[in-house]
Amino acid sequence: MDGANPIFVFTVLLAVILLVPPAFERLRLPGLVGLLLAGVILGPNGLQFLDHESETIKLLSGIGKVYLMFVAGLEIDLSQFRKTRHRSLVFGFCTFIVPILTGIIIGRWFGFGWNGSLLIGSLLASHTLLAYPIVRRLGVVQNEAVTVTIGATIFTDTAALVVLAICVGINRGEFTALTLINQLVTLSLYCFLVLWGFDRAGKEFFQRSRDDQGNQFLFILLTLFVASVSAQLIGVEQIVGAFLAGLAVNDVLGDSPVKEKVEFIGGVLFIPCFFVDMGLLIDIPAFVKTLSSIGITVAIVVGLIGSKFIAAWLSALWYRYTAMEMLTMWSLSLPQVAATLAATLVGFQEGILTQDILNSVLVLMVVTSILGPMITAQTATRIPIPQPEQEAIEELTPWWDSSEDPQPYPFTVVVPVQNPQTQRSLVELAALLARHEAGRVVAVAIVRGQVHMDDPQLDA
Incomplete structure (x- = not known):
């Protein structure tokens, strides 16, 4: 019985998902933090029950990563999102441009060239909605500040990945203005096809299948994975396609039983597997190595936390959000996992980034993955309940x-x-x-x- 046995791996994952989150919630800590720590303990640097390179882990974690973004797009109130899309764009711009400028300054300060410094900045600009399950469970997804933050994710992750492509092209000597224009046009066409095509196809399929919930469920899953695979084919991270797929079928599902089933299987099984896998990626010896380069590690961690806070503060000041809404926006945009880790590995393999940056990003991932959900769990309970719910309470x-x-x-x-x-x-x-x-x-x-x-x- 070892990490190569798929049944054993799956059994261990089920035990962790069942036992760990409730134990941490009794200690007033987010269950997500418990899953991350469980990954560290059961991983290569601990009991060695689980291995990130295991095909079972890769499959379940990969599904969980795209499922997380898919459910985030699915939960957005589109009527509210349409009203706040400009605000999402503004916050997305702020939480992208402030960290990327901070990263460029840090890179130049520690002797990196302009290309390497730009890539460091792009690593800080994106974010992963690790704490999304918390705001969903608290029932505050419909709050405007939360909706704006979720909507901004598509802008930050897409822009950061475009910057990554530019930096890699410059490093290889293959970058031209024509390749950038081609990438942007392809991305725009892809977004239109997903948002318009899947919406039309979904409505037609649901109308024909009527009460066949089994086939409707399978259709939604197929939509998710087709969008994710298609995004990868055009050189965009899968999570971008998953988020767009969630937006595309949002109107199709509404509040139907199929939507409950889609969210249930993701929240109970796949998404927790993704968080456990994130814990497996934490390399304890790598943290020891960062002691020799503690300066750049501290600069990156403090720079990320400070720049994300400034971006949230500027947006909250402009749109007059409350202090708790501002802190929730900040904490939701803190975690640096999926897109950041992927971009870091690419930059390291291309020789643009050094081992010190790779180790520092691992530290950044751990700090923000724990700090973000913990702050969200505290602040999201204090933000105002969306107005429609308040009116409903008054009517009752x-x-x-x-x-x-x-x-x-x-x-x-x-x-x-x-x-x-x-x-x-x-x-x-x-x-x-x-x-x-x-x-x-x-x-x-x-x-x-x-x-x-x-x-x-x-x-x-």
């Missing part, structure tokens, strides 16, 4: 809580709408009774609370 205020004299309560028929097989007949019967007495019909459904339900969602 009982009549006897009114400050005015209560009026005689009308004849009311309460109808359970839990069972789709009986609800139509029950509503029709209730309507007949209510009309006879000039009364009203009130539908009631019992909602079962989720495990680890947090305060804002519970209050709503």
